[in-house]
Amino acid sequence: MIRSxxxxxxxxxxxxxxxxxxxxDSSLGLISLLETKVEQSHLQSMVSFVCPLxxxxxxxxxxxxxxxxxCWDSSLYSVHSLHCSLQEITxxxxxxxxxxxxxxxxxxxxxxxxxxxxxxxxxxxxxxVFGSKGLPWLVLGDFNAILGASDRVGGDPAWYGYMDDFGQxxxxxxxxxxxxxxxxxxxxxxxxxxxxxxxxxxxxFASLSWFLDRPSIVSEFRPxxxxxHSSIVIRFGPRRGKVPSPFKFLNFWADHANxxxxxxxxxxxxxxxxxxxxxMQKLGLVKRKLKALHIRVSSHISSRDLLAAHSQxxxxxxxxxxxxxxxxxxxxxxxxxxxxxxxxxALFSIPDDKASGPDGFTSLFFKRAWDIIGTDxxxxxxxxxxxxxxPRCVNATRIALVPKVESPSRMTDFRPISCCNVLYxxxxxxxxxxxxxxxxxxxxxxxxxxxxxRRISDNILLTQELLRxxxxxxxxxxxxxxxxxxKAFDTVSWEFILLxxxxxxxxxxxxxxxxxxxxxxxxxxxxxxxxxxxxRSSLSHASFGF
Numbered sequence: 001m002i003r004s005x006x007x008x009x010x011x012x013x014x015x016x017x018x019x020x021x022x023x024x025d026s027s028l029g030l031i032s033l034l035e036t037k038v039e040q041s042h043l044q045s046m047v048s049f050v051c052p053l054x055x056x057x058x059x060x061x062x063x064x065x066x067x068x069x070x071c072w073d074s075s076l077y078s079v080h081s082l083h084c085s086l087q088e089i090t091x092x093x094x095x096x097x098x099x100x101x102x103x104x105x106x107x108x109x110x111x112x113x114x115x116x117x118x119x120x121x122x123x124x125x126x127x128x129v130f131g132s133k134g135l136p137w138l139v140l141g142d143f144n145a146i147l148g149a150s151d152r153v154g155g156d157p158a159w160y161g162y163m164d165d166f167g168q169x170x171x172x173x174x175x176x177x178x179x180x181x182x183x184x185x186x187x188x189x190x191x192x193x194x195x196x197x198x199x200x201x202x203x204x205f206a207s208l209s210w211f212l213d214r215p216s217i218v219s220e221f222r223p224x225x226x227x228x229h230s231s232i233v234i235r236f237g238p239r240r241g242k243v244p245s246p247f248k249f250l251n252f253w254a255d256h257a258n259x260x261x262x263x264x265x266x267x268x269x270x271x272x273x274x275x276x277x278x279x280m281q282k283l284g285l286v287k288r289k290l291k292a293l294h295i296r297v298s299s300h301i302s303s304r305d306l307l308a309a310h311s312q313x314x315x316x317x318x319x320x321x322x323x324x325x326x327x328x329x330x331x332x333x334x335x336x337x338x339x340x341x342x343x344x345x346a347l348f349s350i351p352d353d354k355a356s357g358p359d360g361f362t363s364l365f366f367k368r369a370w371d372i373i374g375t376d377x378x379x380x381x382x383x384x385x386x387x388x389x390x391p392r393c394v395n396a397t398r399i400a401l402v403p404k405v406e407s408p409s410r411m412t413d414f415r416p417i418s419c420c421n422v423l424y425x426x427x428x429x430x431x432x433x434x435x436x437x438x439x440x441x442x443x444x445x446x447x448x449x450x451x452x453x454r455r456i457s458d459n460i461l462l463t464q465e466l467l468r469x470x471x472x473x474x475x476x477x478x479x480x481x482x483x484x485x486x487k488a489f490d491t492v493s494w495e496f497i498l499l500x501x502x503x504x505x506x507x508x509x510x511x512x513x514x515x516x517x518x519x520x521x522x523x524x525x526x527x528x529x530x531x532x533x534x535x536r537s538s539l540s541h542a543s544f545g546f
Contacts, residue, residue: 001236002030004106006142006202006229010036010046010069018226020050029076030093032106033069034142034229040066047071057091059084067108068141083126086110087119088141090126100239102210103130107141113162116145120169127173127207136210139175140219140232142187142202151200153185175205178234179407182221186230202232214239246531247287247360251352254368256297262289263369267376275379279423280393282376283359326438326505334434335509338385343378344370346429350422357421358396358524358531366422377423384427388512390520394423396534399525419526428517431510442504494519 005022007015010033023031031051038046040060047056047069056071061084068089072079076096082103083090090105105126110116123139130137145166146152149159170177185198204219211217216237221230253259266285271278326334347370350363366377384390401414408414420428439451448458467480494515501511522534 001028002032002104002138002140002234003028003231004032004034004140004202004234005231006034006108006227008035008037008227008229010038010050011042015226016046016050022231023051029073030079031071032089032141033071034067034106034108036066036069038066038069039064043069055079057081057084057089059086059089068106070106083122085118085122087115088122098239102136102138104138104140107139107143109142109144111144113165116143117165119143120165123169123173123175127175130207130209131174134209135207136213137207138204138210138234139206140202140204140234142229144201146200151185153196153198155189155197155199170205175207176211177406178204178206178217178219180204180219180221181407183223183230184221186221188224188228190228202229204232204234246358246526247291248356249290249361249365250294251362251364253290253293254364256293258293260369260372262286262293263372265289267372274387275376275383276389276391276394276423279373279376279380280359280391282373283361287360326442330438330441331505331507334438335507338382338430340378342430342433343381343426344374346426346433347377347422349429350425354425355400355417355419357419357424358398359393359421361422363422363425377426380423381427381430384516385430385513388516390424390427390516392520392522392534394421395517395521396421397424397521397523398531399523401525401527418523424517431513431517434510435514 003022005019007019010016010019019033022028036046043056043058043060043066047054051071051073053073054071055074056069057079058066058070059068060066067086070079070089070091072093078094078096080092081089082092087109088105088107090103092101093104094101105123107119109119126137143166146163147167147170149157185200186202187199189195189197191197202221206217214236218235218237220233220235222233224230263286266282266289269282269285271281273281347363347366352362352364352367354363356362366373370377384394398419400417400419402417403413404415405413436452440453443451446459448454448456470478470480497518498511498515501514502508522536524531524534526532
């Protein structure tokens with residue numbers, strides 16, 4: 001555990017005693033004290049009282065009074081100074097018992113924005129050094145800067161140009177904010193009323209290498225005590241064990257001289273089975289070959305009986321809610337044999353850098369090797385449309401969780417993003433391309449979104465016109481109702497989807513294609529680069545939040 005605290009002066013006995021108690025109560029082994037204002041002649045005696053028998057470093061050479069003081073228990077940590085300046089001390093730290101080494105920069109940013117530019121430049125330079133070597137790096141302390149307008153309360157509301165420098169530095173240095181608990185605003189000006197000001201000036205960042213090694217790191221900002229700054233507590237958490245990384249096709253592999261030869265050699269091997277099985281088996285063999293290249297250079301699911309036909313009274317009842325109907329001459333094209341052009345157009349419409357599914361392949365792999373694998377790929381797609389069978393390896397889906405808030409602590413704080421395999425994307429795109437042709441005929445004109453050629457902004461403008469002067473008196477009472485139907489769209493009953501499709505006249509064969517696509521997926525959540533088990537989707541609802 002590491003702690004850092006902008007103590008705002010450590011010459012007084014009361015603060016020294018508070019820091020001594022702070023250390024003993026928390027069983028600390030490594031701390032930084034910022035803005036101590038202790039002169040060199042008193043530094044040794046002060047450290048001896050606050051943390052007896054500990055060793056220390058300071059930036060006294062570059063400062064009239066000590067701004068950054070690093071103290072450690074040599075029985076727990078070994079610390080070697082790498083760089084020291086007016087605004088930081090950077091060290092190499094080794095945990096004695098674990099043998100775990102990392103690099104850490106304790107920061108006390110200047111009050112002058114021009115001087116802070118030197119700090120920003122230093123962090124960028126260090127990032128290039130540590131990043132090129134994959135070294136775990138921790139950066140923490142009082143930066144005297146905020147990242148955004150939400151990091152302040154009260155005071156001057158203006159946003160000046162120099163205030164962008166901090167965020168740009170963190171971006172350039174590729175640092176990641178460490179999840180935190182406790183106080184959001186870490187500094188208070190100790191005033192009340194109109195002069196009340198809060199700021200988040202204290203931060204903890206880490207490099208990607210740190211998160212890969214210790215992903216459970218967390219920081220805590222404690223309530224303010226004898227200083228106007230919160231103290232920072234950092235808990236490392238256990239090291240991440242060695243786990244196999246899931247395969248991901250890197251698009252630059254397609255430019256390697258041996259790429260096509262590897263694919264051709266695998267595709268020439270005879271494999272017995274249905275077209276979809278042959279394709280997936282060959283992809284598995286290619287995967288092993290590409291893993292070897294990377295090192296050198298740089299249950300089948302049977303259809304579920306969920307599609308029982310609904311009685312005519314149900315369809316008659318549902319028809320009250322659907323005004324449109326597919327014309328008879330459009331039914332035949334919806335279920336016509338799948339053509340080569342349809343499959344190729346669907347595949348090549350998928351962006352090259354779209355996130356891969358659990359099998360790890362991007363669309364670029366299939367595009368670059370199309371003349372080699374195209375026949376097998378087309379046969380696999382046609383196999384689904386002929387048999388309505390979707391093996392688990394095809395419809396497996398990786399869920400990536402994207403945080404919606406700064407320090408997520410609940411599942412609702414994440415936005416789940418589904419990453420599907422390219423074969424599944426291609427199959428679903430073929431269905432969608434046929435599906436969307438008839439949408440304008442069956443969806444009412446009042447629906448202005450999700451239909452080609454219509455714009456959701458039209459309804460926004462219409463609403464604004466309707467509500468203009470709505471508050472003024474009129475001949476009769478009136479009211480406007482704003483309804484939040486988010487949950488209605490997040491989770492939709494499969495039974496309702498089936499009923500709706502049949503009611504508007506979609507042929508039964510296409511209904512079964514769609515139902516297989518949405519009812520057979522297996523999901524796996526990706527956490528810290530690992531896929532955690534697979535679970536089936538609900539038997540009664542399709543979740544469109546993903």
